[in-house]
Amino acid sequence: MSYRLIVGLGNPGSEYEQTRHNIGFQVLDTFASKQGASAWSKNRNLKGDLSVFVPELDAKIYLLKPLTFMNESGVSIQKVSSFYRIPPEEVIVMYDEINLGLGEVKVSTSVGTGGHNGLSDIVSRIKPTFTRFRIGIGQKTPKEMSLADYVLGKFSKEDETLIGASMERYLDCLDRLIREGADKAMIHINRKPKTKHREDGQL
Template sequence: MSFRMIVGLGNPGSEYADTRHNIGFRVVDAFAAKHGAEPWKKERKQKGEVALLSGSKFGKLILVKPTTFMNESGVCVQKLCSYYKIPPEEVVVVYDEINLDVGEVKLSMSGSAGGHNGLADILSRMPPRFARIRVGIGGKPDKEMPLADYVLGKFSSDDESVVSASMDRYVESIELLVALGPDLAMNQINRKRKNDDSNSI
């Protein structure tokens, strides 16, 4: 199985840039910067920003940040898959996960949206046969707090330090998946880490 499209989920606009919900954008931005992707370009018809990566050890990859708001992320993904003729099996979606601690990351190949509106919209528009890289943002500190308020809030200074320190690991998760395929990558990404050892690609 080969992967050709990496989609980071988030909301457009500077006011959302550092919110928990935009961690998908941040990870894909970091991946693009590390591997020298072309500058991001707005594809208005496809409702997303696209950066092409070619000539790398990963082959040609299409990096995507939807410019719809989170709840309509699937519009962009569906349009770009159609435009580039990419099946769901060759798509990776990177997004925030409240059921993982800050600094954690997990790879899965199936499952429900789990309350994530961006993922739910993608699942409503295309078959669920795509890879999901879930980046932990931690759970709500107060059960009564509306979920929208939490995910649209910014990380605390302590959590932001953890996110910054973990960014290499988040990027490495994409690298492992693209280079090794889901089975081998899952063994490395999802295992319990005893320390900060790394299996960089």
């Protein structure tokens, strides 16, 4: 099996840049730049920003940032998948995960949504057999803060530094996933990283 569509989740608009909920956009933007992918192009019919790159000796891979808000992420993914005839098994979705520490990554297939509204919308529109690329943003602090305020909040300077230091790992994991497929890549990716990450409950 080879992947043909990689999706980064987030909210469109400059006011949401550098927020925790937009880490999927951030990683996908960096990946596209490193791969020399085509310039992003808004496709209003497919409701997304699209780019494409071609790995060596392989078929093209589409990159997608939905232009819908997070809670309707599945709309664009369904449209793009249908238009290019890409089955869910050939889709990677990257998104923020509060149950992982900042700097951590985990890959899984055919599991639940974990209460993530973007994921919930996706599985309501396509089969849940796509690959999940979960990027840790850490537990909310203080505990009294609402989840919405936390995920829509911007990273602290310290967190931004850690994300920058972790970006190489994010990209390496994504590249490995594309080359090796989920079953093989998960063995490597789902090990705890050696890089120290922020402990939950600390800023």
